[in-house]
Amino acid sequence: xxxxxxxxxxxxxxxxxxxxxxxxVEGYPFGRHLTDDRARELIGxxxxxxxxxxxxxxxxxxxxxxxxxxxxxxxxxxxxxxxEKGPHTLFKNDKKNVYIMTCEEDHLRIQCITPGxxxxxxxxxxxxxxxxxxxxxxxxxxxxxxxxxxxxxxxGTGMRASVMMFLPAITKxxxxxxxxxxxxxxxxxVRGSYGEGSGSTGCLYQISNQVTLGVSEEESIExxxxxxxxxxxxxxxxxxxxxxxxxxxxxxxxxxxxxGTLTYARMxxxxxxxxxxxxxxxxxxxxxxxxxNGQPGGTGIPSSLSYETLDTLFIESQPAVLTLLSGGTxxxxxxxxxxxxxxxKRRLAVx
Amino acid sequence: xxxxxxxxxxxxxxxxxxxxxxxxxxSLCSDCARELEAAGEINLNFTSPxxxxxxLLSGLFESMFGIPSAPALSGAKxxxxxxxxxxxxxxxxxxxxxxxxxxxxxxRSFADELxxxxxxxxxxxxxxxxxxxxxxxxxxxxxxxxxxxxxxxEAIKNEEFERAAALRDEIRNLTAEA
Numbered sequence: 001x002x003x004x005x006x007x008x009x010x011x012x013x014x015x016x017x018x019x020x021x022x023x024x025v026e027g028y029p030f031g032r033h034l035t036d037d038r039a040r041e042l043i044g045x046x047x048x049x050x051x052x053x054x055x056x057x058x059x060x061x062x063x064x065x066x067x068x069x070x071x072x073x074x075x076x077x078x079x080x081x082x083x084e085k086g087p088h089t090l091f092k093n094d095k096k097n098v099y100i101m102t103c104e105e106d107h108l109r110i111q112c113i114t115p116g117x118x119x120x121x122x123x124x125x126x127x128x129x130x131x132x133x134x135x136x137x138x139x140x141x142x143x144x145x146x147x148x149x150x151x152x153x154x155x156g157t158g159m160r161a162s163v164m165m166f167l168p169a170i171t172k173x174x175x176x177x178x179x180x181x182x183x184x185x186x187x188x189x190v191r192g193s194y195g196e197g198s199g200s201t202g203c204l205y206q207i208s209n210q211v212t213l214g215v216s217e218e219e220s221i222e223x224x225x226x227x228x229x230x231x232x233x234x235x236x237x238x239x240x241x242x243x244x245x246x247x248x249x250x251x252x253x254x255x256x257x258x259x260g261t262l263t264y265a266r267m268x269x270x271x272x273x274x275x276x277x278x279x280x281x282x283x284x285x286x287x288x289x290x291x292x293n294g295q296p297g298g299t300g301i302p303s304s305l306s307y308e309t310l311d312t313l314f315i316e317s318q319p320a321v322l323t324l325l326s327g328g329t330x331x332x333x334x335x336x337x338x339x340x341x342x343x344x345k346r347r348l349a350v351x
Numbered sequence: 352x353x354x355x356x357x358x359x360x361x362x363x364x365x366x367x368x369x370x371x372x373x374x375x376x377x378s379l380c381s382d383c384a385r386e387l388e389a390a391g392e393i394n395l396n397f398t399s400p401x402x403x404x405x406x407l408l409s410g411l412f413e414s415m416f417g418i419p420s421a422p423a424l425s426g427a428k429x430x431x432x433x434x435x436x437x438x439x440x441x442x443x444x445x446x447x448x449x450x451x452x453x454x455x456x457x458x459r460s461f462a463d464e465l466x467x468x469x470x471x472x473x474x475x476x477x478x479x480x481x482x483x484x485x486x487x488x489x490x491x492x493x494x495x496x497x498x499x500x501x502x503x504x505e506a507i508k509n510e511e512f513e514r515a516a517a518l519r520d521e522i523r524n525l526t527a528e529a
Contacts, residue, residue, distance in 0.1 A: 141483050142459070155472075156480065213477075
């Protein structure tokens with residue numbers, strides 16, 4: 001099992017937390033200035049530290065397009081890493097929460113991904129992996145500029161902490177752009193992930209810190225945590241406002257219809273799936289809120305359908321992961337849509 | 352459609368200009384277009400600022416790094432021997448064009464040149480936070496000193512002179528250790 005599909009804190013609003021640290025090794029040039037031979041030498045050095053500690057190496061130079069893209073869809077590697085020409089290897093730990101990209105933009109991109117709102121856990125995981133590497137490598141550093149990175153925007157801590165948030169109520173009430181403006185003023189970045197610009201499906205957002213120099217890791221994470229907590233709060237308040245009978249009826253209707261389509265459709269494109277997924281996830285959240293308020297609920301969706309199952313469906317419905325799970329033979333879009341509908345139907349049948 | 356100037360040849364150039372509401376519109380054959388352009392009536396070499404991707408980008412880095420990019424430097428200046436990073440061989444101009452350094456050594460070789468742009472990006476040039484094991488002694492001492500100096504300032508502000516004197520001595524001892 002990967003980082004998704006696990007029970008977690010605040011997962012009605014936060015899907016996952018992530019911390020990544022950019023690190024480089026003294027004496028080796030960066031990016032395209034690093035020759036293939038030197039890159040292989042560096043990857044060998046890193047592997048010699050990580051492999052005995054239980055890390056598995058995935059050599060991306062020998063990976064086909066579908067395999068590499070699947071890692072992108074699982075949010076484990078960057079699209080840049082998947083498309084890299086020179087030697088580049090991913091190392092993953094046996095707990096499947098730490099993923100280390102080597103020879104991406106920086107020599108090392110150490111990331112820890114944890115489910116739900118769990119930034120401290122993600123930070124601790126990333127630091128543990130980094131300490132292991134630090135004990136045997138000369139990490140590029142200077143007292144003034146901190147960790148030295150290929151791009152000056154990552155200097156200092158080299159840390160990017162982020163959370164993936166599900167914000168359908170904030171989106172529906174048109175509050176998102178004002179939140180995004182406020183976030184950028186205090187040095188946080190927000191970007192839509194999936195369904196961006198497609199109306200009601202724009203419900204997933206990634207929020208992260210921007211500044212890395214002059215602010216310590218703990219301060220950065222503390223700040224992000226506070227802001228995320230207040231966004232979670234606002235999202236829940238707006239969801240609460242949606243539990244009023246008239247709004248609730250239309251949300252419950254949309255959610256029940258979406259569930260019906262997911263269970264009975266013979267073909268589903270990923271974008272249609274995402275729209276239905278948002279409707280179902282919101283329906284479950286509002287149903288829970290109504291039950292908490294003592295109002296009658298019921299969407300017709302089995303109460304055993306959890307956020308974890310839904311989030312796993314979201315990852316597994318993406319084109320490359322779906323193809324890989326279906327045996328890895330490339331499929332046409334229409335074949336994929338058939339396969340996707342079938343996989344979803346089967347997954348929902350056992351809920 | 353025939354050229355609306357000579358009325359003989361097929362029109363191949365369709366020109367619309369609107370500058371602050373002053374509109375010009377022509378359908379011209381290539382000969383007439385050439386003549387009108389020579390006369391300065393129409394401007395066929397106009398490029399929109401949005402089409403000039405490359406120069407816009409290097410302009411951006413120029414403003415980011417405060418360093419003129421290649422086309423902005425005159426020929427005379429370019430023949431001067433430029434400083435190169437001893438490890439990766441990049442010049443500051445190449446770094447500013449790419450927006451990224453070539454290796455860790457670049458930050459030392461071009462510390463002065465890079466400082467303004469780093470300040471612009473982060474608003475600070477003083478790292479705070481984690482450090483590698485081999486920097487432990489150096490960084491811990493620096494952090495301790497910084498903390499003491501901050502507390503000293505506070506003590507003076509609050510007119511707690513006895514505490515301030517103690518803090519000052521501690522700072523002195525710590526700096527003398529080196």
